[in-house]
Amino acid sequence: METSTKEKTKLEKILFVMSIFGLVAVFIYVMFIWSHLPETIPRHFNFKGSRTDSAEKVTFSCCLL
Numbered sequence: 001m002e003t004s005t006k007e008k009t010k011l012e013k014i015l016f017v018m019s020i021f022g023l024v025a026v027f028i029y030v031m032f033i034w035s036h037l038p039e040t041i042p043r044h045f046n047f048k049g050s051r052t053d054s055a056e057k058v059t060f061s062c063c064l065l
Helices: 010-036 055-064
Strands: 040-045 053-058
Touching: 053 055
Parallel strands: none
Antiparallel strands: 040 053
């Protein structure tokens, strides 16, 4: 079975690099504001706009990993 290794286009390479920079920027931003975040963060709202669920900020650190 042949495996074809298609060369990536210039656009694909640019988009890949931009996405990596974007992810790194998000991590750096969160590191700077981490101490300013509240201990519990709302994560779900109903149709009336009332908070129905919240999580500790440590839970969101798992999402970043």
